[in-house]
Amino acid sequence: MKKNITITVSLIGIFILAVVCLPNFIINGKVFASGETKSSTIGSVKVSDINSANLLPTVEQAILDWQQTEITVKGTDVTKTIDPKQLIFDTTAAISQFEMLTKKPWYAFWKNDKVVHIPIPVTVNDTVIQELNEMGILDTNKTLQKIIIQASYLKEHEVEAVINADALQMKERISFQMEDLPANEQGVAKLIPLLNDVTLIPNQSFSLLSLLGEQAGTVNDASLDFVASILYSVILQTEYEILERHSQQIKPSYLQLGIEADINAALAKDLQFINRSNQLGKMKATIEGNQLKIELFTAEKDKDITVRVSKDKIVKPRTIYRYSDNLKAGQERVEQEGKEGVRVEVHRSIVENGATEEQFISRDYYAPKNRIITRSSQEPITVTPPTKNAGQSVSDPDLEMDLDGNGLHDITPSTPEEDGPEIVYGYYDKGGNFIQTSP
Numbered sequence: 001m002k003k004n005i006t007i008t009v010s011l012i013g014i015f016i017l018a019v020v021c022l023p024n025f026i027i028n029g030k031v032f033a034s035g036e037t038k039s040s041t042i043g044s045v046k047v048s049d050i051n052s053a054n055l056l057p058t059v060e061q062a063i064l065d066w067q068q069t070e071i072t073v074k075g076t077d078v079t080k081t082i083d084p085k086q087l088i089f090d091t092t093a094a095i096s097q098f099e100m101l102t103k104k105p106w107y108a109f110w111k112n113d114k115v116v117h118i119p120i121p122v123t124v125n126d127t128v129i130q131e132l133n134e135m136g137i138l139d140t141n142k143t144l145q146k147i148i149i150q151a152s153y154l155k156e157h158e159v160e161a162v163i164n165a166d167a168l169q170m171k172e173r174i175s176f177q178m179e180d181l182p183a184n185e186q187g188v189a190k191l192i193p194l195l196n197d198v199t200l201i202p203n204q205s206f207s208l209l210s211l212l213g214e215q216a217g218t219v220n221d222a223s224l225d226f227v228a229s230i231l232y233s234v235i236l237q238t239e240y241e242i243l244e245r246h247s248q249q250i251k252p253s254y255l256q257l258g259i260e261a262d263i264n265a266a267l268a269k270d271l272q273f274i275n276r277s278n279q280l281g282k283m284k285a286t287i288e289g290n291q292l293k294i295e296l297f298t299a300e301k302d303k304d305i306t307v308r309v310s311k312d313k314i315v316k317p318r319t320i321y322r323y324s325d326n327l328k329a330g331q332e333r334v335e336q337e338g339k340e341g342v343r344v345e346v347h348r349s350i351v352e353n354g355a356t357e358e359q360f361i362s363r364d365y366y367a368p369k370n371r372i373i374t375r376s377s378q379e380p381i382t383v384t385p386p387t388k389n390a391g392q393s394v395s396d397p398d399l400e401m402d403l404d405g406n407g408l409h410d411i412t413p414s415t416p417e418e419d420g421p422e423i424v425y426g427y428y429d430k431g432g433n434f435i436q437t438s439p
Helices: 002-025 052-066 091-102 126-134 140-152 188-195 208-218 221-236
Strands: 071-075 078-082 087-089 122-124 158-160 172-180 198-200 205-207 241-244 272-274 281-288 291-298 304-316 319-324 332-336 341-352 355-366 371-376 422-428 434-436
Touching: 052 091, 071 140, 078 126, 087 140, 122 126, 122 140, 126 140, 140 158, 172 221, 188 208, 188 221, 188 281, 188 291, 205 208, 208 221, 221 241, 221 291
Parallel strands: 071 158, 304 422, 319 371
Antiparallel strands: 071 078, 087 122, 172 291, 198 281, 205 272, 241 272, 281 291, 304 341, 332 371, 341 355, 422 434
């Protein structure tokens, strides 16, 4: 009898041991098949082997490490980087949820620990929302959800942007310029494919030299300046901010003073601007006949913009004399006709909902072209004028003399001033200072 009792107790002990230990060797139907065991995670941190005291600092350190890399939001023609430190992680809530889901009741001591994967609750700073909205092309809410999901699990830092389909319907032309190709252009047609269908993302800068790249070296300077000038005229008709533009300092055969532009890779002269609107822009460039046309389209035209060019100062040319003994006494020959110089200012008016914003864009100086005259170096024959009768009006020859050699009478009749730019004689030095001279 005693022997039977001993056998029975032994069998019961073996059964209990099997019940307790078997789950530790069989996980999801696998018995040592791959040597792998599944581990619970908070975010991407494996926490099965971490005691409760070290759980919080371990997860917080993993978050800090993850925040060392910027988040990149990418889509068609769109790239935006976001500072990961603008995301706020609630580690306490994540750990509390983990403990609640993995806690075993005392009577189920024989059960395996549950394997759970807990995301870390994430909230986003308003700055991130504003940055996404300013891109003007994204579905902000859907893109934000993607960012939050990847961040909550501390996954990869590249997020696929969700594009707003309505933003891609760019049917409103907001500006354009069309000009005849100059006679000295070479290879403008080569640049058109690079300019056509370019997307201008809100708050992203644009560089013409960067866009053209090596292709800029395949055309002459006249062609580069022509393309830059037409594009600059188009951008002036928008609310885009001009970051860099250089004047040609001479009037070209196209456009008006103050509107032309000069680019040169060797001299680091570029045309740069930034789309300050809240809408996506699409550039169209075509050659129609003998004309280059550049247009800019958006989804909706919400502002009226005008560009005003005014002459701020007119600079009269000087007369320069040269002397030659090849001319007879008293003879002179005009070698070059003079042309006045001018300083112009460009302003832009932006009207939105009845409110007008005035913007000063640029002030450019175009030097005068001096008049050049060659005179005879031989002394003229002196002729004594006849004596005038008493009482007869006499003209004073001094009033018609040119003592200072500028080709004008020393004393000229005064004329009343008219409204308009100031008329002066002089030039601008390299420092931009106006040096006034006598006629």
